Amino acid sequence: MxxxxxxxxxxxxxxxxxxxxxxxxxxxxxxxxxxxxxxxxxxxxxxxxxxxxxxxxxxxxxxxxxxxxxxxxxxxxxxxxxxxxxxxxxxxxxxxxxxxxxxxxxxxxxxxxxxxxxxxPEMFMYRADLFEDPVEQAAFAAQYGYPLRVPETWTQFRDVARFFTRPDQGLYGAMIAGLNDGHNNVYDFFIHLWSRGGRLFDAQWHPTFHDAIGREALQFYADLILRDNVCPPKTLEYDSVASGIAYAAGEAAMMWNWCGFSAVAELPPSKIIGQNRVSLVPRGENGPHMSLNxxxxxxxxxxxxxxxxxxxxxxxxxxxxxxxxxxxxxxxxxxxxxxxxxxxxxxxxxxxxxxxxxxxxxSPPRIPEYPAINEVFNQMQHFVVTGEKSVEQALEDAAAEVESIMRAAGYIP
Structure with missing residues (x-):
């Protein structure tokens, strides 16, 4: 047989x-x-x-x-x-x-x-039991001066994340898969870059992700974890799966992650069955809604x-x-x-x-060298969220490494 x-x-x-x-x-x-x-x-x-x-x-x-x-x-x-x-x-x-x-x-x-x-692809997820609560809606409007709604932009996302962060209740505003595993931590930077109108490379394969848009994107991501403190304490230990499980356990009000984790939120032992909703990933003020495929x-x-x-x-x-x-x-x-x-x-x-x-x-570039490039971004993210490098230094160093990889492979003369 x-x-x-x-x-x-x-x-x-x-x-x-x-x-x-x-x-x-x-x-x-x-x-x-x-x-x-x-x-x-x-x-x-x-x-x-x-x-x-x-x-x-x-x-x-x-x-x-x-x-x-x-x-x-x-x-x-x-x-x-x-x-x-x-x-x-x-x-x-x-x-x-x-x-x-x-x-x-x-x-x-x-x-x-x-x-x-x-x-x-990655999608935006949020808890209807929190967003549709009249008490929460009134409190948010009083504090921020506009209605509580699904965030359209990353600026609105940060406001909502700050509002729902209540460590004493075991609730945080945002769930991020921050583990330096070369997976979500890298792709999250790409989403923040693309949703602000940024690019990884120019037409000649020179890195462009370290420009002003790239600095804004990476700084925003790092601030959510390190300065705004809107993420659970174990964020840097969470990979995509662990973060999806933690969101389903009720630890956060919002998450962007692989859409399959919306299914996890609807299956036992989830604590938010029937309460999860989905929408487009937020965008920068001048950028498009964008997801990673x-x-x-x-x-x-x-x-x-x-x-x-x-x-x-x-x-x-x-x-x-x-x-x-x-x-x-x-x-x-x-x-x-x-x-x-x-x-x-x-x-x-x-x-x-x-x-x-x-x-x-x-999608990430479809070239054989991408895994090596992905590891550069993985290290870049690690250096920033651990405080070993500033956003500017981490981006400049990563751009230099990626350019070296592209030159060695013959993409750049």
């Missing part, structure tokens, strides 16, 4: 969805077994990319982040799916997905190397000896029924049919806004 080995990142939602999807696949393909293995995302990247285990025969299916694909493609670590997609496409391919979920797994020649499985994809590593059966599982997971299982298990479905499903929307309200968010998204 053939056995497919599937490697994915640790997350309760994935554990539930893959278990259900594997069981369904076994029923449809009675001669197939699946071995499901979960490891931490940092170890997943190191295993597949750094150690090049994507080239081995150990794994038949892998769940990877789109950020990692340029490096994986550079080492020849993923199987091109174009022929299989042409011969046996998933139902509604490609029109059943938002175009924003079909680009990051392609190469410059049009090769497609994975299918979307779990979506970002990266997502998790299912692909077939180059070393797999069972590529046809592995593709059958990818295709199975891409059906409307299986994508709906991803959503109802606590992940975030990727099909338009799931996003528009009334049952899914009624249980997880963020699906009513996800299409709108996808209309204005940015």
């Amino acid at each position: 053939p056995k497919l080995n599937l490697l994915y990142r640790t997350f309760d939602g994935f554990e539930r969805s893959f278990a259900a999807q594997a069981n369904s696949f076994r029923q449809a393909h009675g001669d197939a077994e699946l071995n499901l293995v979960a490891i931490d995302p940092e170890k997943l990247y190191e295993h597949l990319v750094t150690e090049r285990r994507a080239l081995s025969a150990d794994w038949d299916i892998v769940l990877v982040l789109t950020d990692w694909l340029p490096e994986l493609l550079k080492i020849g670590g993923m199987t091109r799916l174009n022929d299989r997609l042409a011969d046996a496409p998933p139902q509604d391919w490609p029109l059943g997905w938002s175009p924003s979920l079909l680009e990051l797994q392609r190469d410059a020649d049009g090769g497609i190397f994975a299918l979307p499985y779990h979506d970002g 990266i997502y998790w994809v299912l692909g077939i590593p180059a070393g797999s000896a069972q590529k046809d059966l592995a593709y059958a599982f990818l295709r199975h997971c891409a059906t409307p029924e299986m994508d709906r299982i991803t959503a109802l298990s606590g992940g975030t479905g990727v099909r338009l049919s799931t996003w528009r499903d009334p049952t899914v929307q009624s249980q997880f309200s963020y699906y009513t806004a996800i299409e709108a968010v996808h209309q204005s998204v940015e």
